[in-house]
Amino acid sequence: MNTVPEKLLHIENLVLHFKTAGGSVQAVDGVDFDLDSNRAVVILGESGCGKTSLSKALLRLLPRNVDKYSGKVFLQGTDVMTLDNEEYRQNVRWVGMSLVPQAAMNSLNPVLKVGDQVAEPAMVHLGLSKAEAYVLVYKMFQHVGVPADFVERYPFELSGGMRQRVALAMALVTSPSLIVLDEPTSALDLLTQANIMNVLKRIKHELGTSFILITHDIATSSELADEVAIMYAGQIVETGDARDFFPAPLHPYSQMLMASVPRLRTDSDPMFITGQPPSLMNPPKGCRFASRCPYRFEKCSEEPPVFQKGNRKVKCWLHE
Amino acid sequence: MNTDVITELRKVNKMTVNFEEPKETLLSIRDLHVWYELRRFGFGHAGYVKAVDGVSFDLAEGETVAIVGESGCGKSSLMKTILGLNIPTSGEVIFDGVNLAALKGNLLRAYRFEVGYVQQDPYGALPPFMTIQQILEEPLIISGVKDKGERLDRIRKAMDEVKMYPADDFLQKFPHMLSGGQQQRIVIARAMILGPKMIVADEPVSMLDASVRVEILKLMKALQEQHRLSVIYITHDLSTVKYFSSRIFVMYAGNLIEKADTRRLLDNPLHPYTMALLAATSDPDARNADSYKEVPPGEPPSLVNPPKGCRFHPRCARAIAGLCDEKEPVDFEPEPEHFVACWLYQPQ
Numbered sequence: 001m002n003t004v005p006e007k008l009l010h011i012e013n014l015v016l017h018f019k020t021a022g023g024s025v026q027a028v029d030g031v032d033f034d035l036d037s038n039r040a041v042v043i044l045g046e047s048g049c050g051k052t053s054l055s056k057a058l059l060r061l062l063p064r065n066v067d068k069y070s071g072k073v074f075l076q077g078t079d080v081m082t083l084d085n086e087e088y089r090q091n092v093r094w095v096g097m098s099l100v101p102q103a104a105m106n107s108l109n110p111v112l113k114v115g116d117q118v119a120e121p122a123m124v125h126l127g128l129s130k131a132e133a134y135v136l137v138y139k140m141f142q143h144v145g146v147p148a149d150f151v152e153r154y155p156f157e158l159s160g161g162m163r164q165r166v167a168l169a170m171a172l173v174t175s176p177s178l179i180v181l182d183e184p185t186s187a188l189d190l191l192t193q194a195n196i197m198n199v200l201k202r203i204k205h206e207l208g209t210s211f212i213l214i215t216h217d218i219a220t221s222s223e224l225a226d227e228v229a230i231m232y233a234g235q236i237v238e239t240g241d242a243r244d245f246f247p248a249p250l251h252p253y254s255q256m257l258m259a260s261v262p263r264l265r266t267d268s269d270p271m272f273i274t275g276q277p278p279s280l281m282n283p284p285k286g287c288r289f290a291s292r293c294p295y296r297f298e299k300c301s302e303e304p305p306v307f308q309k310g311n312r313k314v315k316c317w318l319h320e
Numbered sequence: 321m322n323t324d325v326i327t328e329l330r331k332v333n334k335m336t337v338n339f340e341e342p343k344e345t346l347l348s349i350r351d352l353h354v355w356y357e358l359r360r361f362g363f364g365h366a367g368y369v370k371a372v373d374g375v376s377f378d379l380a381e382g383e384t385v386a387i388v389g390e391s392g393c394g395k396s397s398l399m400k401t402i403l404g405l406n407i408p409t410s411g412e413v414i415f416d417g418v419n420l421a422a423l424k425g426n427l428l429r430a431y432r433f434e435v436g437y438v439q440q441d442p443y444g445a446l447p448p449f450m451t452i453q454q455i456l457e458e459p460l461i462i463s464g465v466k467d468k469g470e471r472l473d474r475i476r477k478a479m480d481e482v483k484m485y486p487a488d489d490f491l492q493k494f495p496h497m498l499s500g501g502q503q504q505r506i507v508i509a510r511a512m513i514l515g516p517k518m519i520v521a522d523e524p525v526s527m528l529d530a531s532v533r534v535e536i537l538k539l540m541k542a543l544q545e546q547h548r549l550s551v552i553y554i555t556h557d558l559s560t561v562k563y564f565s566s567r568i569f570v571m572y573a574g575n576l577i578e579k580a581d582t583r584r585l586l587d588n589p590l591h592p593y594t595m596a597l598l599a600a601t602s603d604p605d606a607r608n609a610d611s612y613k614e615v616p617p618g619e620p621p622s623l624v625n626p627p628k629g630c631r632f633h634p635r636c637a638r639a640i641a642g643l644c645d646e647k648e649p650v651d652f653e654p655e656p657e658h659f660v661a662c663w664l665y666q667p668q
Contacts, residue, residue, distance in 0.1 A: 194600035272535035
């Protein structure tokens with residue numbers, strides 16, 4: 001069972017399909033990647049590429065219409081996919097990895113004090129008393145930069161940035177080794193975004209937590225990224241170290257995505273990618289990006305395997 | 321390899337940014353104040369929310385300006401007042417020589433035909449139960465285009481302009497059947513269909529994906545140049561501004577604190593708040609992860625009770641005690657056509 005014990009997280013062929021009236025939607029279709037401890041991986045992709053479904057698949061927060069859910073997810077050497085739901089709830093979710101969902105700041109309970117809300121996971125999952133849990137709450141508030149007296153406040157009394165920090169404190173309070181962040185800064189103002197990214201960096205240094213950051217905001221994601229994974233139409237098409245990736249992406253989709261980012265400090269002319277991502281109901285055979293790719297050739301009608309290039313991986317025939 | 325892609329993409333992405341010399345003033349805002357009254361228990365005066373507090377600027381025909389600011393700085397109130405949806409508390413909005421306050425009934429309606437509005441969230445802006453044809457037809461019906469054939473012709477032309485072709489494939493569809501980018505094109509087509517002189521675009525691309533964002537910005541730029549439209553582009557994203565506007569106004573707590581040519585403002589920001597905004601904007605670069613960003617402490621002030629003096633002084637590292645916390649700064653012009661409301665630039 002312990003194939004890759006030294007990795008914090010090791011995912012093999014993770015699949016999550018949804019049943020719909022029109023057929024099966026292949027939202028996550030064979031995702032592999034690794035993550036070491038105290039590292040942050042950024043999963044970048046356009047809306048509808050399956051990023052959020054990937055976070056749901058990792059945390060097993062599944063809707064009812066699941067068609068297929070399979071693969072291997074090793075967290076600290078244990079294949080959590082083999083656990084039943086109750087074991088998973090007790091031993092993995094919150095304790096092993098926790099999630100800051102999309103628009104987390106708006107999902108706080110409006111009628112509970114934020115201190116109680118942050119304490120709850122610690123009481124439920126670590127079996128602490130309320131007083132013990134509050135010790136952790138104060139500690140976490142300090143880490144995320146929320147004044148201690150805010151525990152007595154209700155969510156409506158806090159600004160968006162403060163609520164986002166509270167949501168982060170909630171994910172941290174059980175001291176998981178991995179936190180999945182789904183678009184943590186997308187609804188926030190520029191300066192607040194910068195503040196939240198600073199908080200995440202500090203937590204990474206101080207607590208040694210690993211992050212999976214799911215976002216479409218490429219520029220902001222570079223603030224935290226150690227590694228980058230590019231997702232397209234349910235699959236990861238490129239992974240690599242951020243230092244290698246940002247200057248020179250390998251996959252044509254990654255290159256075009258990077259070229260579409262408006263930049264403040266250089267005078268590059270941003271480009272857009274013509275066409276639209278394929279439907280996940282009926283994805284094309286072969287490379288899923290082929291129809292939009294300026295480099296496509298005969299081989300692209302077959303699905304490309306993942307090629308290793310140095311310590312980077314790319315799913316494209318050009319790199320055979 | 322990377323450069324290959326870029327040359328390849330240049331072929332499909334033709335865009336030149338050339339700003340023509342602006343001509344006559346189209347829109348003139350004079351010392352505009354928009355205050356909302358706060359009431360206690362539904363009656364009893366409890367103060368004002370001073371959303372726009374003394375804003376003045378001119379917009380020339382065919383000129384594009386960006387208003388940059390964080391949420392709650394009053395940019396939406398300013399925009400709504402320009403659109404004639406809010407009544408100014410004091411000050412004037414003069415469009416094409418006519419004071420907006422003097423317009424009533426049909427004249428106000430005629431003014432609205434001259435000004436197009438592109439909303440932020442395309443899905444929220446399009447009624448879900450109307451087809452694209454109905455959505456685009458409505459402004460034409462209201463503006464008095466009686467002939468059905470003519471209406472359809474104009475709809476087709478507007479769809480062509482926003483590159484939704486063949487138009488007939490889309491006319492009978494409902495908004496939810498379109499992608500986000502296509503929905504935003506319909507919103508733009510709706511704003512353009514009456515041939516306005518000015519467009520007000522409220523964060524038109526903030527809800528879109530990176531690759532689509534550029535496409536929509538380029539489309540709007542092309543339409544602006546083709547029709548010599550004046551555009552007010554409201555955004556919080558400084559990185560998209562330079563591809564679109566010739567001037568930038570930075571707004572903070574109800575005031576315009578810095579006004580300058582785009583290039584000049586981005587190369588040489590003067591106001592400490594503008595500097596902070598620029599510093600907080602990331603470019604994709606792995607080295608970003610090595611350092612913390614410098615962010616001014618605190619949050620934007622309440623507009624009910626803004627700080628005395630300069631509204632940014634409680635967060636400003638360079639505030640001058642006894643001056644910035646006492647007297648509201650006026651616009652200084654430390655270099656030609658670059659205005660900044662900050663005491664640091666007071667001429668000696």
